[in-house]
Amino acid sequence: MSDSIIRIEGLSKTFAGGFQALRQVDLSIQRGEIFALLGPNGAGKTTLISAVCGLVSPTQGTVWVDGFDNVKAYRAARERIGLVPQELTNEAFETVWNTVSFSRGLFGKPPNPKHIERVLRSLTLWEKRNNRLITLSGGMKRRVLIAKALSHEPRILFLDEPTAGVDVELRREMWNVVRELRDQGVTIILTTHYIEEAEEMADRIGVINHGEIVLVEEKNVLIEKLGRKQLTVQLFEPLEALPPELATFALIQNEAGDELIYSYESAIQKAGDGGISALLGALNKAGVGVKDLHTRQSSLEDIFVDLVKERA
Amino acid sequence: MNVYPVRAIYMAEMMRTRRTLLQSVVSPVISTSLYFVVFGAAIGSRIDEIGGVSYGAFIVPGLIMLMLLTQSVSNASFGIFFPKFSGSIYELLSAPISFLEIVIGYVGAAATKSVVLGLIILATARLFVPMEVAHPVWMLLFLLLTAVTFSMLGFIIGIWADGFDKLQLVPLLVITPLTFLGGSFYSIDMLPPFWQGVTLFNPVVYLVSGFRWSFYGISDVSMVASLAMILLFLLVCLATIAWIFRTGYRLKP
Numbered sequence: 001m002s003d004s005i006i007r008i009e010g011l012s013k014t015f016a017g018g019f020q021a022l023r024q025v026d027l028s029i030q031r032g033e034i035f036a037l038l039g040p041n042g043a044g045k046t047t048l049i050s051a052v053c054g055l056v057s058p059t060q061g062t063v064w065v066d067g068f069d070n071v072k073a074y075r076a077a078r079e080r081i082g083l084v085p086q087e088l089t090n091e092a093f094e095t096v097w098n099t100v101s102f103s104r105g106l107f108g109k110p111p112n113p114k115h116i117e118r119v120l121r122s123l124t125l126w127e128k129r130n131n132r133l134i135t136l137s138g139g140m141k142r143r144v145l146i147a148k149a150l151s152h153e154p155r156i157l158f159l160d161e162p163t164a165g166v167d168v169e170l171r172r173e174m175w176n177v178v179r180e181l182r183d184q185g186v187t188i189i190l191t192t193h194y195i196e197e198a199e200e201m202a203d204r205i206g207v208i209n210h211g212e213i214v215l216v217e218e219k220n221v222l223i224e225k226l227g228r229k230q231l232t233v234q235l236f237e238p239l240e241a242l243p244p245e246l247a248t249f250a251l252i253q254n255e256a257g258d259e260l261i262y263s264y265e266s267a268i269q270k271a272g273d274g275g276i277s278a279l280l281g282a283l284n285k286a287g288v289g290v291k292d293l294h295t296r297q298s299s300l301e302d303i304f305v306d307l308v309k310e311r312a
Numbered sequence: 313m314n315v316y317p318v319r320a321i322y323m324a325e326m327m328r329t330r331r332t333l334l335q336s337v338v339s340p341v342i343s344t345s346l347y348f349v350v351f352g353a354a355i356g357s358r359i360d361e362i363g364g365v366s367y368g369a370f371i372v373p374g375l376i377m378l379m380l381l382t383q384s385v386s387n388a389s390f391g392i393f394f395p396k397f398s399g400s401i402y403e404l405l406s407a408p409i410s411f412l413e414i415v416i417g418y419v420g421a422a423a424t425k426s427v428v429l430g431l432i433i434l435a436t437a438r439l440f441v442p443m444e445v446a447h448p449v450w451m452l453l454f455l456l457l458t459a460v461t462f463s464m465l466g467f468i469i470g471i472w473a474d475g476f477d478k479l480q481l482v483p484l485l486v487i488t489p490l491t492f493l494g495g496s497f498y499s500i501d502m503l504p505p506f507w508q509g510v511t512l513f514n515p516v517v518y519l520v521s522g523f524r525w526s527f528y529g530i531s532d533v534s535m536v537a538s539l540a541m542i543l544l545f546l547l548v549c550l551a552t553i554a555w556i557f558r559t560g561y562r563l564k565p
Contacts, residue, residue: 013565053406078408089399091324093331098324105320106407148403306406 004028005156005187006052011061013211021047023211025061029156029189034182036219037191038304044211045191046086051157053083058059066155079107081147082149085159086191088141096125099133100147105239107152119150122177139170146177157181161189163197175201195301199223209308222303230296231276233260236289243286249279317409321417325391329425336387337429344379344433347371348440351497356441362499364529368441372434374496374522380430380455381462381516383490385483385550388422388466396563405564411557415467415550422458422463430455443527450535451526457542458519462487464549471562490516501530515541 004030013022021044021109029035039045050056052063054074063070065077083229091099100116120126123143128136133144142162149157159178163171178188178201192198199207199219238257252261262279283290329336352368381453395401404414437443445451473479494516500508511517512533522538525531531538556563 055405055564057403057560069325075408075410078406081406083402083406085399085402087399089402091398091400094324094327098327102320102324103403105316105323106403106409108314108316108408110316 003031005031005066006189007064008048009062009064010061011048011051013044013051013056014059021211022051022058025208025211025213027206027213027216029187030204032182032185032187033203034178034188034190034201036198036205037189038193038195038198038205039191039206039208040308042249043208045208046160046255047211048208049083049160049191050190053081053158054078075108079152079153082152082154082157084142084145084149084157084159084162086164088138088145090133090141090144093132095130095132096120096136096144096147097129099144099267100151103148104151107154109152115153116151119147123147123182124173139166142166143174146174150181154186156187156189159188161191161193163192163194173199181215195304207304207307214307223297229264231262231264231279232296233262233279233283233290234258234292235260236291239288243288245282245286246279246288249282314409314413317407318413318417318420321414322421325418325421326424327333328391329387329421336383336425337432340379340429341432341436344375345436345440347375352437352441357365363528365443365530366441369443369528370499371497372437372441372443373527374491374494374520376430376433376437376455377458377494377516377520377523378488378491378496379433380426380458381410381487381519382483383391383429384422384426384459385466385469385487386479387425388419388463389470389473389479389482390466391418392424392467392470393479396471397527401563404465411554414557415464415553419460419467422466423459426459426463427455430459445527446529447526451523454519454523454526454538454542457539457546458523461542461546461549464546466552468549468552468556471556474562490514491520495520495532499530515545517559518542532554 006027008025008027011022011025011027012020012185014020025048027048037045037048046289047056051058052070054064054070054077063077064081068076070077096101097116097120100120101111101113104112104116117126120129122147125140125143125147128140133141136144142165146159146162163174163176166174173195178190182188190197190201202219204216205219205222207214235258239253239260240257242251242253246260249262252263253259254261262276264275280290349369351371354557355372356366356368361367362370392401395404398557469479469482473481493511494512494514500511500521501515503511518533518538518541522535522542525535555561
């Protein structure tokens with residue numbers, strides 16, 4: 001963990017009402033990665049981001065941003081960070097250009113119209129630069145928030161549910177923007193409900209639940225490690241009982257009896273009972289007519305739901 | 313100290329003023345002019361001179377103060393309350409800036425507006441009542457210090473308020489009564505002795521008195537006391553704001 005750009009140690013937050021939103025969170029974000037923070041509603045995702053960005057004072061713990069303590073050296077820490085909040089909050093009567101330029105100034109950078117133009121163009125906001133924010137659609141407003149966060153050329157970008165309420169096409173567009181940013185060396189931390197998003201984008205995934213980091217893993221490893229595969233076999237004729245040839249396989253029959261479900265580990269296909277080919281051979285031997293087959297690999301979503309249920 | 317964030321906040325606030333010119337400049341000027349017409353021109357001619365100054369001229373400093381206090385408070389409070397209300401304050405709180413820079417930006421803009429407004433009203437007053445300013449430099453200093461101090465008070469109110477009703481509460485229930493009872497329309501030695509003593513606890517008395525001294529050289533309390541009072545109030549406000557940002561009161565959970 002030598003090149004971590006954000007290091008969080010023992011971070012806890014108890015709100016005034018007594019609600020404990022974060023419990024002893026330790027987390028490292030690698031320089032240049034896309035890190036997805038997954039968790040159900042109220043798990044502590046936004047609180048965690050807020051504590052790193054200075055919107056919430058933690059009860060305990062320390063955050064280092066690129067080596068700078070985010071409380072003691074807040075200037076150095078914060079100027080490296082861009083934050084896109086979850087809520088669409090805007091100064092309604094400002095124009096796009098003014099509000100994005102304002103953000104750059106607020107973060108202590110001298111005016112740079114070239115950079116602002118680049119940002120607006122990359123988010124396809126250039127045509128709207130003189131529009132007041134109140135006249136923009138929801139997706140546009142979201143992009144303005146991203147433009148504001150990028151106005152001061154941050155090295156770290158926090159996206160708190162960037163694609164909530166955004167249509168499919170725009171979502172794809174945003175993913176592309178995020179990838180481009182990563183290619184430019186920006187580290188990206190995003191929280192999301194859409195597992196699809198994490199699966200599509202992230203290098204690493206962290207799962208948070210009840211204020212605790214439940215798991216942090218490379219995405220591919222995670223899917224590989226926890227991923228199960230399922231083969232569903234549809235039969236021509238319902239089976240009343242399983243033929244003896246199939247007894248060695250852990251099969252589940254549906255109620256109608258015309259479907260068999262076979263689960264196997266993707267990583268160790270050949271282990272144990274011999275895997276798919278053995279099953280198909282056995283079906284053939286038993287004279288069971290197979291109408292159709294399909295396989296399904298468990299997605300991050302299944303993994304996530306399992307994880308959260310397990311620890312609840 | 314970084315000049316860019318201060319400039320960004322200041323310019324954005326001034327832009328907001330320009331967008332709301334009618335409400336933020338024209339309306340206070342008109343409403344204050346009404347006072348001049350009624351008390352200065354119409355009724356004023358039937359009231360005796362106070363300390364050798366015609367009544368119409370006598371009330372000008374007090375009326376400018378009244379407007380200066382209410383406008384400073386309401387403008388500065390709205391400036392910080394609105395981002396808090398809309399949620400866009402997240403940006404201010406996550407920015408690499410110190411509380412002093414935030415205050416200079418917001419309070420500076422609000423105070424600038426108040427001072428300009430005060431000067432416009434002063435110019436308008438001359439159309440209705442003949443008068444002159446004896447100590448223009450002191451007059452400007454009092455104007456500036458009062459505008460800054462009460463803009464800070466407004467800033468504090470804007471952070472404290474958690475609804476639009478509270479935003480109006482302090483200007484209506486505190487500032488306006490204190491100003492009306494603070495010698496805007498009378499000299500405090502026109503009061504019975506007991507109330508003369510009570511009125512010295514009203515901070516606005518010192519502001520109005522000092523400001524009026526800079527116009528006509530007459531005052532209810534000594535000019536030094538007035539100046540000391542404003543500076544004291546300014547320091548109290550500044551310390552309060554420093555405390556707010558240190559503890560995150562009403563800003564950070």
